[in-house]
Amino acid sequence: MPEKPAITSSELGTLWLTYQQKTMILRMLEYFIEKADDDKAKDIMTKLYKEIDPYVGKMVEIFKNEGAVIPVGFAEQDVNKEVPKLYDNGFDIMFIRLIKEISMGLHSLNLTMSYREDIVIMYKELTAITQNYYNLCTQYLLEKGMLARPPYVSMPNSVEFVKDINYLGGFAVNPLTEKRTLNTVEVAHIHHAIESNITGMQMITGFAQCANEREVKKFFNEGAELAKSIIKELSETLLQSNIQIPEASGGHATRSTVAPFSDKIMMYCTSLFCSFSMGSNSLGTAFSLRNDLPAKMTVFMKDIFEYAHKGAKIMIKNGWMEEPPQMEERTQIIKK
The missing domain is CATH 1.20.1260.10 (Ferritin, core subunit, four-helix bundle)
Known part of the structure; x- marks a missing residue:
């Protein structure tokens, strides 16, 4: 058996998708870092950029070693850092937070479709990075009062079981039934x-x-x-x-x-x-x-x-x- 087996079709597909996503994120981070007027937000985005960038290089290396063409993705012509600010008041971190949420799902899914150890390790590392920066963005937005927490609720003091199909509510059971509280x-x-x-x-x-x-x-x-x-x-x-x-x-x-x-x-x-x-x-x-x-x-x-x-x-x-x-x-x- 060779030291590293050839990558499978699913691994090629997930790497291709990841390359598209990461090159997009890097280009948008370049603009947001340039325009950041909050030191803490700039620090979060700069560190994220430095952690993601090497993985684009790793993917390029895999494509080369496998004899696969390197995807185009997104390059310097897709961003112009010299233009005025398009967004204000914390949008950069709100955007990065949502991107990290998307990335968490993608990396976990890609992990289940990968078999070669180096690729599995790469997705595990990307998942850890993503989870860390998602939390940093969430805490930043909460501290700045830019993120609304979900509503609070009285804590349950007993276990209840559904006793009636009317719990399903809505028109599918009985159009005359009043909808229950969410x-x-x-x-x-x-x-x-x-x-x-x-x-x-x-x-x-x-x-x-x-x-x-x-x-x-x-x-x-x-x-x-x-x-x-x-x-x-x-x-x-x-x-x-x-x-x-x-x-x-x-x-x-x-x-x-x-x-x-x-x-x-x-x-x-x-x-x-x-x-x-x-x-x-x-x-x-x-x-x-x-x-x-x-x-x-x-x-x-x-x-x-x-x-x-x-x-x-x-x-x-x-x-x-x-x-x-x-x-x-x-x-x-x-x-x-």
Whole structure:
């Protein structure tokens, strides 16, 4: 057996995806570090950059050793650090926190699809880095009063079991039945969805202000409206149970209309957020026992999927969508 077996198709695929994501994060960090006006935020982002950057080099080395072409990803032409600030008041750390949340899920999933020890170790190390910086960003935002905690609740003093199918509530059991108050698991997922969509809405509003292509600008405007509608509907669900709505006090776009990022990288970032949102809504659906909630989440997922599909068409049209490595076209090979 060779010291290192060749990488498998799944390992090649996950490395390719990770390379795309990490090169995107590095480019955006370069801009946010340059424009940071808070020393602690700048320190967090600078240290994160230094920890992530070597892993891009490790992936390049693996691609070279395996005889695979190095992906394009995102390079210096996708960022302009000299333009005015596009976001203010803590958005940089809010954005990095959400990116780290996405990365935690991706690295854990990639770990389950990896078999070669060096690649397994790389994803374990990336997971540890991601968890650390997610916590640093969370604590920073809490200290600055820019992150709303989920609502508090009276602690249970006895164990209860569901006694009636009316617990499922909503229209699927009996349309005349009054909906029960949300349980803490459902509140957790709703709060998380609102929090994520607030950051996503602020991000995409800034993108809409500075996008160069008219079609891309229109696409981002539609995305901001979609995020707004999801926030509104989920907020109303909380209010119906007399539960406080989370509100972010920072992270707004400035008046700048000069793009710090290429349309290509902004489109990819939006696509990544859409994929994350669909995954989060799937989890929310799985853990919600009140029938009206999965119905809402399913509509959200349909709308997000259609929006992401529209974005994919724009990326393909402009030559911005890099194609993942393909399996062999056996039928075509045989015909030749």
